[in-house]
Each structure stands twice: as structure tokens, then as C-alpha cells.
Amino acid sequence: MCKPPNSIIHFDNVSFSYPGDKILFQNLCLGIRSGVFYHVKGPSGAGKSTFLRLIIRLEEPTQGQIFFKGVPLADTHPPHLRRSILYLPQTPVAMDGSVRDHLLLPFTFKANQDLQKPDDIHLTEQLKRFLLDDVRLDDHVQTLSVGQLQRLCFIRGMLLSPSMLLLDEPTSSLDPKSATIVTDHIKTMCKTSGLTTLMVSHGDVRSRSLKYRSLMVADGLVRKISGRKELA
Amino acid sequence: MTPQAIYISNWQLVFGLVFILAAGIMSMLHSLRLERDLLLGTIRTFVQLFALGYLLNIIFALDRVWWVLILFLFMIFFAAWTIRGRVGEKQITFFFPIFVSMLLSYFLVSYLVTAVLVGAKPWWQPQYFIPLSGMVIGNSMNAIAVSLERFMGELKKQRHEIETMLCLGANYKEASHTMVQSAVRAGMIPSINSMMAVGLVFIPGMMTGQILAGADPLVAIRYQIVVMVMLVGSTAIGSFMVVYLVRRRCFGSADQLLLRPMN
Numbered sequence: 001m002c003k004p005p006n007s008i009i010h011f012d013n014v015s016f017s018y019p020g021d022k023i024l025f026q027n028l029c030l031g032i033r034s035g036v037f038y039h040v041k042g043p044s045g046a047g048k049s050t051f052l053r054l055i056i057r058l059e060e061p062t063q064g065q066i067f068f069k070g071v072p073l074a075d076t077h078p079p080h081l082r083r084s085i086l087y088l089p090q091t092p093v094a095m096d097g098s099v100r101d102h103l104l105l106p107f108t109f110k111a112n113q114d115l116q117k118p119d120d121i122h123l124t125e126q127l128k129r130f131l132l133d134d135v136r137l138d139d140h141v142q143t144l145s146v147g148q149l150q151r152l153c154f155i156r157g158m159l160l161s162p163s164m165l166l167l168d169e170p171t172s173s174l175d176p177k178s179a180t181i182v183t184d185h186i187k188t189m190c191k192t193s194g195l196t197t198l199m200v201s202h203g204d205v206r207s208r209s210l211k212y213r214s215l216m217v218a219d220g221l222v223r224k225i226s227g228r229k230e231l232a
Numbered sequence: 233m234t235p236q237a238i239y240i241s242n243w244q245l246v247f248g249l250v251f252i253l254a255a256g257i258m259s260m261l262h263s264l265r266l267e268r269d270l271l272l273g274t275i276r277t278f279v280q281l282f283a284l285g286y287l288l289n290i291i292f293a294l295d296r297v298w299w300v301l302i303l304f305l306f307m308i309f310f311a312a313w314t315i316r317g318r319v320g321e322k323q324i325t326f327f328f329p330i331f332v333s334m335l336l337s338y339f340l341v342s343y344l345v346t347a348v349l350v351g352a353k354p355w356w357q358p359q360y361f362i363p364l365s366g367m368v369i370g371n372s373m374n375a376i377a378v379s380l381e382r383f384m385g386e387l388k389k390q391r392h393e394i395e396t397m398l399c400l401g402a403n404y405k406e407a408s409h410t411m412v413q414s415a416v417r418a419g420m421i422p423s424i425n426s427m428m429a430v431g432l433v434f435i436p437g438m439m440t441g442q443i444l445a446g447a448d449p450l451v452a453i454r455y456q457i458v459v460m461v462m463l464v465g466s467t468a469i470g471s472f473m474v475v476y477l478v479r480r481r482c483f484g485s486a487d488q489l490l491l492r493p494m495n
Binding site: 056058059073074079080082083086087089091095105106108109110111112153157160 | 392393395396398400402406485486488492
């Protein structure tokens, strides 16, 4: 019952509560299908962020197990797990330094030494792709707007070629134009490279060209909503 | 023998309370509400120091290595307990690692100072070992408390930075590197600064004591130099060890940050 086929992530009887707090999730059984775009919805405080954080082990279940590609998360190497599942939090963090430093930060970590460090040409291309043509690699990160910074963080994460995306309201701090760019780009990637995506968003991100599903996080549960029900 | 310092009689000690009284009046006039703490502090000063005086007299008279070591153990225990209270972090328990690391490192420092630098024979001679190790413990206790407070504060304040780095493949050491640096620096700076100011801005307590007791100032400064370098070393060792040990406890088995923003 708790072993859905074809799932990249599956929750096996997972319960979670913050220390000294009420139970947030109880006996979650859920499969996340590979290559699908999931829109994660739910009232605030219901645990949407925590749901994503459990997948990259920023929180550990109080009970039960989560599997990534059939391997229990407890058996994974945390740095490797986190670079193959890109998690973008709601508020982007600007470290001290230039745009180049910011983009190359992951390549300074020990666990990423096996990855090829991208050159300036590649980095500039990526900036252009996300409509950041007026941003130069030598600019200081602190001079960027929140919207630009959010896109920069997204580009940085993608340099690690993740196989799954967890996005926690990535467009909440963006202007409508940038938000559309980021959302469209995510959708395109999800479609062309089969990137499994979980995106928390209050907006409407439905798309006909995607394998699209909705997840509702509420009352200690995460439920799949069928497309028809949602339209009704 | 060197000449003795002038004896302070009980009446003279009681007369010293006028200073406390002055502070108390200030507190009342400006409603600082420090009266209670002033009273408690004064009582504790008298009781604790008289107790220490008698205890040291007994230990000097017994002249046994075990009693010296037991006293040393107690001092470490209370120092670790004080740090635990001062940092006041409920989410992480760290009494035991502090206690053990202080015990080992400060025993080593105190031993080196008494046995090698001062050359006391035997090394545990109470007259040397107790006051010198007491200074090591007291000063490092402050350094460790400052380091830990800073460390925990930075971890909470920079929670997003740390998690961002973790999410990009950093391990917990890489993600908390700058916080460790800032914490250890904060712990070490006071003892380094006091090396700069010593003799110019203040006459250190221990040297003052020796001079009052009639020692040659040229002997007293030699002791003071030993003490200064010993304190720099012990605060460095103490801050480093404790921050490293406590850091491990602030992160879980998945290298995730366990400290929560609340409380």
C-alpha cells in the first residue's frame, strides 16, 4: 500500500513534529512520480516548506522513512543528496562577494570537487537566459535586487545539474515579468529534461504541456488532487 | 621570607561596606532595581571568599596531591556549570563536552606552567598550582562563554546562509566555518588586548597582590608575564575545543542545523 511504483521519492509512513510542538504530519504515505511537475498548495503554516525540507533532510522524520530512487534517505550522503535535489528557499541569501563568487560557491565545497567548474562564457550565457544581461560577473551581489538575486540562486543551483527541483515560492519576490520567466523556464526544463519538480506557489502555474499534478498540504496530510476535481 | 602585608581587621572589612551602601543608594535613587543583586553579591563575596580562605589553609596544611587535584576538579566543574548557565541554550546540551575538554586542556596548561615555566617542586605545590590554575580556569571560562554565546547567536542569525550552503552540497563544517572563526576570535581578543594594555593601562591583579605582599616588582612582573602568555594559550585552546565540540552537537546526522530560531 505504501510502495507506489515509478516514484523518485516516496514517503513510507512518515510522521513529523518539531520538538515540543504538535504533530505536523502523521503517517504520510505518498509517491512522487518521476518527471512530473507538482504544484504544492495549502494554507500557510500547514507544512508546505517542512514537506520540502524533509526531502532534502533539513528536517528528519520523527517516524517512518523517505526513499529517494529506492534508497532510504538515512543511507544517503547528505551533501550528495542535496546537490542532486535542488532546494530553493523562499528568501534568497546574498553572500559577500561578486556574482561570479556567488555562482561558483558550490564548487568550493569538498563534496563537489568531482564537478567541472563552469567558465565565464557559460556563466554569462546562463545570466542572459534568465534576462540578467545587465548583470556582470564582477558586480557585487549586494547591489542586485531581490528578484535578480532569486534568479541568480536558481542559476547557481542548476549548475549542479540536479535531478529534481524543490521550489519554495521561488517567484514570491519577483515582479510579474521575472516571475513568468522563471516559471516558464522551470516548466521548459521539467518538460525537456524530465526534471521532477515540486513547487510551492500561491499562483496558478498550470500548464497543458506538462505532466501536471497538484498536492494539497493540509491537516497533517499531503493529498494528491486529481486534475478534474481541481477544475470543478 | 618576604615581609607580610598589613592585616585587614574585621571592623575594617565591615567599613568596606560603605562602598556597597553608596552603590545601593544610587540604585534606589535612580530605581535601577539592583538592590537585591547588590545584597546577594555582597553576601556571596564574603561567604565564598572566607570559605575559600579556610579551604586553602586546610589544603596548604594537608599538602597532598589528591586534595589539590580534587579542588582543581571542583573549579572546572563550577566553571563549566557557570558557562552552561550563561549561554542558556536549551536546545543543545553541552555541559559534558565543556567539562571534559576544560579538564584535559587546563590540566595540561597548569601543569606546564607550574612544572616547567615556574619550576615548582613538586609540580602540584598548592601555593603555585592552585592560584595559577585558578586564573587559567577563571579567564578561560569567560573566553569560552563569550565564544559559545557568539557561536550560538551567529548560528541562529545566519540560519538561512547555513542552510543555503548545505543545500549546495556543503557539509556542516564548511557551512559553519565563518561562525567558528568569529566565535573563536571573540573569545581570544580580550586576552590578546590585555597583553597590549598590561602595565600601561592597569597593574594586573596578581602582580598587585604580590607587590602588596612585599615581593620585588621585578619578581612580580616575571610571574605576570608567565600568567599573560598562559592565559592567551588557554583561552585559545579552550575556545577552539569547546566551539568544535559544541558545533558537532548543533548539527544532526544529516548535517542539518538543529538550532531553531525560537527561544
